[in-house]
Amino acid sequence: xxxxxxxxxxxxxxxxxxxxxxxxxxxxxxxxxxxxxxxxxxxxxxxxxxxxxxxxxxxxxxxxxxxxxxxxxxxxxxxxxxxxxxxxxxxxxxxxxxxxxxxxxxxxxxxxxxxxxxxxxxxxxxxxxxxxxxxxxxxxxxxxxxxxxxxxxxxxxxxxxxxxxxxxxxxxxxxxxxxxxxxxxxxxxxxxxxxxxxxxxxxxxxxxxxxxxxxxxxxxxxxxxxxxxxxxxxxxxxxxxxxxxxxxxxxxxxxxxxxxxx
Amino acid sequence: xxxxxxxxxxxxxxxxxxxxxxxxxxxxxxxxxxxxxxxxxxxxxxxxxxxxxxxxxxxxxxxxxxxxxxxxxxxxxxxxxxxxxxxxxxxxxxxxxxxxxxxxxxxxxxxxxxxxxxxxxxxxxxxxxxxxxxxxxxxxxxxxxxxxxxxxxxxxxxxxxxxxxxxxxxxxxxxxxxxxxxxxxxxxxxxxxxxxxxxxxxxxxxxxxxxxxxxxxxxxxxxxxxxxxxxxxxxxxxxxxxxxxxxxxxxxxxxxxxxxxxxxx
Numbered sequence: 211x212x213x214x215x216x217x218x219x220x221x222x223x224x225x226x227x228x229x230x231x232x233x234x235x236x237x238x239x240x241x242x243x244x245x246x247x248x249x250x251x252x253x254x255x256x257x258x259x260x261x262x263x264x265x266x267x268x269x270x271x272x273x274x275x276x277x278x279x280x281x282x283x284x285x286x287x288x289x290x291x292x293x294x295x296x297x298x299x300x301x302x303x304x305x306x307x308x309x310x311x312x313x314x315x316x317x318x319x320x321x322x323x324x325x326x327x328x329x330x331x332x333x334x335x336x337x338x339x340x341x342x343x344x345x346x347x348x349x350x351x352x353x354x355x356x357x358x359x360x361x362x363x364x365x366x367x368x369x370x371x372x373x374x375x376x377x378x379x380x381x382x383x384x385x386x387x388x389x390x391x392x393x394x395x396x397x398x399x400x401x402x403x404x405x406x407x408x409x410x411x412x413x414x415x416x417x418x419x420x421x422x423x424x425x426x427x428x429x430x431x432x433x434x435x436x437x438x439x440x441x442x443x444x445x446x447x448x449x450x451x452x453x454x455x456x457x458x459x460x461x462x463x464x465x466x467x468x469x470x471x472x
Numbered sequence: 473x474x475x476x477x478x479x480x481x482x483x484x485x486x487x488x489x490x491x492x493x494x495x496x497x498x499x500x501x502x503x504x505x506x507x508x509x510x511x512x513x514x515x516x517x518x519x520x521x522x523x524x525x526x527x528x529x530x531x532x533x534x535x536x537x538x539x540x541x542x543x544x545x546x547x548x549x550x551x552x553x554x555x556x557x558x559x560x561x562x563x564x565x566x567x568x569x570x571x572x573x574x575x576x577x578x579x580x581x582x583x584x585x586x587x588x589x590x591x592x593x594x595x596x597x598x599x600x601x602x603x604x605x606x607x608x609x610x611x612x613x614x615x616x617x618x619x620x621x622x623x624x625x626x627x628x629x630x631x632x633x634x635x636x637x638x639x640x641x642x643x644x645x646x647x648x649x650x651x652x653x654x655x656x657x658x659x660x661x662x663x664x665x666x667x668x669x670x671x672x673x674x675x676x677x678x679x680x681x682x683x684x685x686x687x688x689x690x691x692x693x694x695x696x697x698x699x700x701x702x703x704x705x706x707x708x709x710x711x712x713x714x715x716x717x718x719x720x721x722x723x724x725x726x727x728x729x730x731x732x733x734x735x736x737x
Contacts, residue, residue: 338577341539346591347566 230437237429238421241355254357262323262358263365267372269318274306274373277314278380281305285381286389295385299396300403302381303374307404307412311374312366313464316419319366320456324427327358328452331431332438332445340432354432358424366420367413374412415467419460426456488515490647490679491536496545498531505531507703509545513696518673518680520690520711523700524725524734529683530574532700533649536681537571538562549647567595570640570648570678574655576632578624584611584635585620591643610638614668630661634668641672648673650682654689663689687726691715699725701734 281302289295331354334340343350378400385391430438430452438447491513498506505528513519521529534540535547538554547554552565578587588607592598598606611617614634624632633653640648653669654662666686670693673680684690691697691711698708699722707714707722717723724732 333580337575337580338573339579342571342573342577342579344539345537345566345569345571346595347563348594 233433234425234429237355237432238425240351241359241425241428244349244351244356245359249352250360251352251357254353255360258357258361259365261326262319262361263368266319266322266365266369269322270315270369270373271376273314273318274311274376275380277310277373278302278306278377278382279384281310281377282381282384282389286385286391295391296395297399297403298381298385298391299398299400302385303378303400303404304408306374306377306381307408309412309464309468311370311377312412312415312419313460315366315370315373315416316423316460317457319362319369319420320423320427320453320460323362324423324456325449325453327424327427328431328434328449329445331428332434332448335432335434336440336444350432355424355428358428359421362420362424363417364420366416366423370412370416415464418463418467422459422463423456426459427452430455489513490515490517490550491681492548492551493532493536494546494548496532496535496547497543498528498535498540499543504703506535506542509700509703509705511698511705511708513679513681515679516677517696518669518682518694519696519698520687520694521681521683521698521700522685522687522690522725525685527700528703529700530651533571533651533681533683537569537649538565567643568646570643570645572633572636572640572648572650572653574652576624576636578632578636578639580624582623583620584616584622584624584627584638587624587635588639588642591639595643606642607638610642611635613641613672614638628661629656630658630665633657633665637665637668637672641676644676646678648678648680650680650684652683652685654684654686662686666690666693669693701725 282298285298285301285305286295289297289301331340334354340350340354343353382393382396386393386396430448434444434448438444438451489512491511493509493511496506496509497504509532521532523529531540535542536549536554538547538557541555549565549569552561554565557565578584579590582590585607588610589603592603592606607620608617611620614637616631616634616638619627619631619635624635627635637653650669653665657665666689669680669682672678673693682690682694691714694711696708697711697714699706699714701721707717707719714722715726717726721733723729724734730736
C-alpha cells in the first residue's frame, strides 16, 4: 500500500513537472510570437525599459565597480607570483566582458527587477486584473509579457556594457593607482588581447539572460495561484521561485553557451 | 410567441434567449462543483443567482464569461458556444459582455479616470476629447464625479465597486455579470450599489446576472431568481414565487433558518 502510494505520488509529480515544462515552453513561444506580431505597446515597452534598465543602473554601477576592484586585487597578487602582472588589464577585461559582466548583471537584474515583475503580475492575477484584461478582449500577453521580454532583452546588454566599463575602471583604480601597474601596460595589453568577438560573446550572453529573466519571472507571475498557492504567500512563493529558477538557469545556460557556442 | 414585460420595461419573448446553459459540468481536483446545470436567461432580464457559499455560483459565472472551460456541457451566449468561439467572433462576444468582479479588479497602477478610459483607448478609435466626455459622464452616472484623479487604493470598497462598474458600463455591454457586488460593503452602501444596478438596468436594459447573498434587497430589483444547490439549479422563477415556495429547502435558504434540509456543517 505504502509503496503503491509512493510510486503513484512520484508518477504524479513527474507528470506535473513535465506538463509545467511544456507550459513554460509554450509560454516562451507565445511571448516571442507576440513580440513579432504587431501591434506593440510602445508606451508599456518604454516604461519597462525604464524600470528594468535605468532603475537598475545604480546596482549595476556599484557591483561592476567592486567586481572590477576585486578582480584587480586578486589578479595582481596571482599574476605577480609568476611575474606576469603586465597582463592584469587583459585578465580583468576578459573576465568581465566574457563572464562576470553578463552573469552578475543578469543576477542583479533578476533580484532587483525580475522579482518585482513576478510580484506585479502575480498580484494582478490574484486580484482578477488579468481576467479583466481578457474580458475586455485584450491579450494579456501583449500588455504584460511582451513589454517585459523586449525590455529585458534590450536593457540587459546595455547594463552589461556599463558593468564591463565600470569594472575595468575599478580594476584600473586598484591595479594602476593602488598597486603600481603602469597605466599604459594596463590598457595597452588589454587592446592586444581583447577581441571584438569577446565583446560580442558577452553581449549575446546578456541578451539571452534578459530573455531568460523576463520569461521565468513573467511565467511565475502569470501562474501565481494556480501553481504557487493563493494570497500573499502565493505571491511570495512565486517571487522566490522566479528569482531562484532564473538565477540557476542563467548559470546553467552560461555554461552551455560558453562550451557549445564559443 | 409568448411575450412579457420585465421590471426594466423590456419586452422579452421566448425566442429572445441571450444566455443558454446546457448540462454544464465541472469538477476541481475530482470534486464535482457543477453537476449538470441548465439555465436560460432572456434578453433584458435581470437574474439573481443565489446559493450557499462555495456552491459554485462564481464558478458558473466564470464559465459564462469564458474564463473557465467546462468538463462537459455548453454555455451559449447569443447562440455562440463560449468555450469554442475564437478570433473575431470571440472579440465581438467579449465586446458585448461586462463582468463586475468581486474585488472590482481595477488596475491598481492607474487612476480611476485611466481605468475607465482604458477600454475606450484600447478598443475604439475615439479621440481623447470624446473619451474624456464619456468617462466624465460615466463616473457621474455612478456617483463618482471628482474621483477621477484618485488611485483604487485611495477609494473605499463601495467607491471601488462603482469605479469598476463605470469601467464595465463605459462600453455599453448588452450583458452584465455581477459577482457578489455587495460583498464586503456595509448594508447602506450595499443597498446603494444594488439600487445603482437597478437604475442602470432600467436605463441601459442589459441582460444581467447577479451572484449575491443579499437576498431580500436583490429580490426587489431582479426579474428572476435561480437557486443553485449541490451542483444543480434547484429552483428558478420570479422572486415572488421563490419567496412563497413550499419547497422546504428553498424556504430554509430564503429565511436563513438553521434547522431544515440544508445541513449547517
